[in-house]
Amino acid sequence: MASSFSTLKTIQPFCFSTTTTRSQQKSTLPTTNSSFFGSNNKLHKSFNSFSPSTNRLRSAVVAVSDVVKEKKLKTSASTSNLLITKEEGLVLYEDMVLGRVFEDMCAQMYYRGKMYGFVHLYNGQEAVSTGFIKLLKKEDCVVSTYRDHVHALSKGVSARAVMSELFAKKTGVCRGQGGSMHMFSKEHNLLGGFAFIGEGIPVATGAAFTSKYRREVLKEDCDEVTLAFFGDGTCNNGQFFECLNMAQLWKLPIVFVVENNLWAIGMSHLRATSDPAIYKKGPAFGMPGVLVDGMDVLKVREVAKEAIGRARRGEGPSLIECETYRFRGHSLADPDELRDAGEKNHYGARDPIVALKKYVLENNLASESDLKAIDKKIEELVEEAVEFADASPYPSREQLLENVFADPKGFGIGPDGKYRCEDPKFTQGTAQV
Amino acid sequence: MLGTLWHKVFSSGVSSSSVIGQSLQRIRPSFSATRSYASTSTGKEMTVRDALNSALDEEMSADPTVFVMGEEVGEYQGAYKITKGLLDKYGPERVVDTPITEAGFTGIGVGAAYHGLRPVVEFMTFNFSMQAIDHIINSAAKSNYMSAGQISVPIVFRGPNGAAAGVGAQHSQCYAAWFGSCPGLKVLAPYSSEDARGLLKAAIRDPDPVVFLENELLYGESFPISAEALDSSFSLPIGKAKIEREGKDVTIVAYSKMVGYALQAAERLSKEGISAEVINLRSIRPLDRRAINASVRKTNRLVTVEEGFPQHGVGAEICASVVEESFEYLDAPVERISGADVPMPYAADLERLAVPQVEDIVRAAKRACFRAK
Ligand SMILES: Cc1ncc(C[n+]2csc(CCOP(=O)(O)OP(=O)(O)O)c2C)c(N)n1
Ligand SMILES: [Mg+2]
Numbered sequence: 001m002a003s004s005f006s007t008l009k010t011i012q013p014f015c016f017s018t019t020t021t022r023s024q025q026k027s028t029l030p031t032t033n034s035s036f037f038g039s040n041n042k043l044h045k046s047f048n049s050f051s052p053s054t055n056r057l058r059s060a061v062v063a064v065s066d067v068v069k070e071k072k073l074k075t076s077a078s079t080s081n082l083l084i085t086k087e088e089g090l091v092l093y094e095d096m097v098l099g100r101v102f103e104d105m106c107a108q109m110y111y112r113g114k115m116y117g118f119v120h121l122y123n124g125q126e127a128v129s130t131g132f133i134k135l136l137k138k139e140d141c142v143v144s145t146y147r148d149h150v151h152a153l154s155k156g157v158s159a160r161a162v163m164s165e166l167f168a169k170k171t172g173v174c175r176g177q178g179g180s181m182h183m184f185s186k187e188h189n190l191l192g193g194f195a196f197i198g199e200g201i202p203v204a205t206g207a208a209f210t211s212k213y214r215r216e217v218l219k220e221d222c223d224e225v226t227l228a229f230f231g232d233g234t235c236n237n238g239q240f241f242e243c244l245n246m247a248q249l250w251k252l253p254i255v256f257v258v259e260n261n262l263w264a265i266g267m268s269h270l271r272a273t274s275d276p277a278i279y280k281k282g283p284a285f286g287m288p289g290v291l292v293d294g295m296d297v298l299k300v301r302e303v304a305k306e307a308i309g310r311a312r313r314g315e316g317p318s319l320i321e322c323e324t325y326r327f328r329g330h331s332l333a334d335p336d337e338l339r340d341a342g343e344k345n346h347y348g349a350r351d352p353i354v355a356l357k358k359y360v361l362e363n364n365l366a367s368e369s370d371l372k373a374i375d376k377k378i379e380e381l382v383e384e385a386v387e388f389a390d391a392s393p394y395p396s397r398e399q400l401l402e403n404v405f406a407d408p409k410g411f412g413i414g415p416d417g418k419y420r421c422e423d424p425k426f427t428q429g430t431a432q433v
Numbered sequence: 434m435l436g437t438l439w440h441k442v443f444s445s446g447v448s449s450s451s452v453i454g455q456s457l458q459r460i461r462p463s464f465s466a467t468r469s470y471a472s473t474s475t476g477k478e479m480t481v482r483d484a485l486n487s488a489l490d491e492e493m494s495a496d497p498t499v500f501v502m503g504e505e506v507g508e509y510q511g512a513y514k515i516t517k518g519l520l521d522k523y524g525p526e527r528v529v530d531t532p533i534t535e536a537g538f539t540g541i542g543v544g545a546a547y548h549g550l551r552p553v554v555e556f557m558t559f560n561f562s563m564q565a566i567d568h569i570i571n572s573a574a575k576s577n578y579m580s581a582g583q584i585s586v587p588i589v590f591r592g593p594n595g596a597a598a599g600v601g602a603q604h605s606q607c608y609a610a611w612f613g614s615c616p617g618l619k620v621l622a623p624y625s626s627e628d629a630r631g632l633l634k635a636a637i638r639d640p641d642p643v644v645f646l647e648n649e650l651l652y653g654e655s656f657p658i659s660a661e662a663l664d665s666s667f668s669l670p671i672g673k674a675k676i677e678r679e680g681k682d683v684t685i686v687a688y689s690k691m692v693g694y695a696l697q698a699a700e701r702l703s704k705e706g707i708s709a710e711v712i713n714l715r716s717i718r719p720l721d722r723r724a725i726n727a728s729v730r731k732t733n734r735l736v737t738v739e740e741g742f743p744q745h746g747v748g749a750e751i752c753a754s755v756v757e758e759s760f761e762y763l764d765a766p767v768e769r770i771s772g773a774d775v776p777m778p779y780a781a782d783l784e785r786l787a788v789p790q791v792e793d794i795v796r797a798a799k800r801a802c803f804r805a806k
Contacts, residue, residue, distance in 0.1 A: 116598070116599035116781070117597075117598070117599030117600040117601060117604075117779065118600050118604065165779075168779055168780035168781060168782075169780075174779075176778070176779060176780035176783070177602075177778045177779055177780065177783070178601060178602075178779055179599070179600070179601040179779025179780075180601075180779075181600070181601055181603070181604070182601050182602070182603070182779070194603075195560075195601070195603040195604055196560070196561060196563075196564065196603060197533045197561075197564075198533075198564070233532065233533045234533065236532035236533055236534050237532075237533055237534050237564075238534060238536055238537060264504075264532075264533055265504075265505055265509065265512070266505050266508060266509030267504065267505060267508075267509070267530060267532070267533075271508075271530065272530075272532040272533075273532065338508060338509065394780060394782055395778070395780045395782065395783055397782075397783075397786065399778075399783060400773060400775060400778060400783045400786050400787060401773075401775060404774070404775045404776070411774070
């Protein structure tokens, strides 16, 4: 089973030849006429016109297409060269369809006024969530961003609980207190949707620190792994670099998963970063950096397996850059005017769900009707989640004050000398606290 | 309810947001005639967004050392379209799109200000300024003092602040009291279009670091604007409050969006025979203690209104000032209205409970006038 990925265990610089993927294509910025701060209207539209220049990379970086290719070559028998079993294939397909159908439903519900605020959908990026999170154990942790619905679903939080949260209902995963950008589920070790750029990365690194501490200091039997998900724009934030350093310094069991969808709201990745190849930043800190086609769940999964395995074995962190694309605007309020139609079509044609479907059918892993049955099941599940959310009660008034502290005595002592929280009328007032 | 109307945030047009703003609060009160706008009335109106945009434009055109930097200020035309058109006009050298690295670009802005430029740093919202607060407090606010006046820091940090709608705890918070507690900073909070223009121009021309707290829900609001305020030389003095409405029974002090609420409350109170004086602080720091105390000495009653948290808030500082300077004039306990002492909940009903409402102001004013149970 050894693949070229395993060479990543060494942090010596390596030289890999790579196949063409987006990041290679763009690894040199085109020369532009207006170069000052790179603000050039044409720049972000020229995504497919970059010259490949990857053979000068001298680091433990690898494009996963090689991993997968090599794997295919090494295995001979016709069935065993498949990357997944039927059961696995169906699990992946179901999870991706769930993510897609759920998000499409969110858009509808948002426009109907059932949810509000900032709602960031995940359409197009499903292969990353599914490819990584479906490999995790329940105890493993996931730390997400504001684009967190689908990470929550992949981690096993029910569609009902996520939908109800979006509907601001008491039955939501955070009882209507968190909202779209802040999904937390202790039960599923989903440590949060964080709304601020970069904020989730140190938190995830802290979770990984805990796992190591429990194993090495508390002598517990703990091989938990943490996955930190974040975007390309976030990789320009200091917290990213700070945590790469500490994670590698302390060999923490974490995988940094970059969902490079090429854009940070209306800021093209190419305009925002001096070297657009994010995966190369791993080796700069001594950890493997891998680039993977994030529109191909099977490739993502292969890379994820290696990286999660490494972390679980105590061999340290990895940085994985998944090339992906969001099929909708940044949030449901984004007019999405800057992204080029050609670019959208280019990635639209690489829809990860369509790709998996094709793979499954071509390899006779399942029949069209098997997949249809899953589609139907998921549609019903999501509709049921909406009905459930709609029928659920809104939070009651007293909930406003209920979770500010783990110990509500934090509200202090009232005029009667008792803890405020012990006053029976405590939760009736609001601003007077 | 708020949420169902919520649509705009990154929308390009002004239209959708003004619809929202107006449905959230009827800002334009029927008594606008009583407002003391700078002299000549033109019958013209301007949105707060346009007021900010035109102020930036004029200051950039007047002074080539002024430049704007921040996330999405250029090609996207600003997350809230405040910088709309500036990239085309001034180019990418002066309208600088930054990566998402508040700590980094804020520090760079401060360094540029040390060294002779006049940066206007936009935070997409002030919530994100938390990642840069070290530079605001430690690099910007303290340098003039530490360097014994050798290094002044003429920089403006601006962006939307305060409670937004339906965006949950991390995106909905007022930082006026936080920045207001820091020596070396000037902290401004405009309410109307006139405020926005006059104060932003003053901030950009000011030799010191200014934290300029806008309000997203006001961007689409239209206000009457005078010819004087439209003049490119217009600016408002930093540190001076404005009496938005004169009254004799109770003083209501507010800033930013809460000024609109206070005006609505005053209108309601007038129907019940209570004449409320509404003070628009405009400046959180320096705080116009004089104007506040003069008004309280006249009305003998005080209600403070803010969206921020109660403890160590702007209202607390105002109360302290009045207790120190005008204690013997007070005929009733001071009423302090603030946001609830909790992180902002997502659910709209809870969110409504967590921020001050017009009814809260009316009720408090009546209590202060001994007209309520
Ligand atoms: C500290 C901070 N600054 C700014 C923002 C506003 N903001 C929200 S999402 C976003 C773009 C993020 O892009 P990326 O990291 O690529 O993730 P994507 O949205 O593409 O998934 C920005 C600038 C924020 N949330 N936090
Ligand atoms: Mg992105």
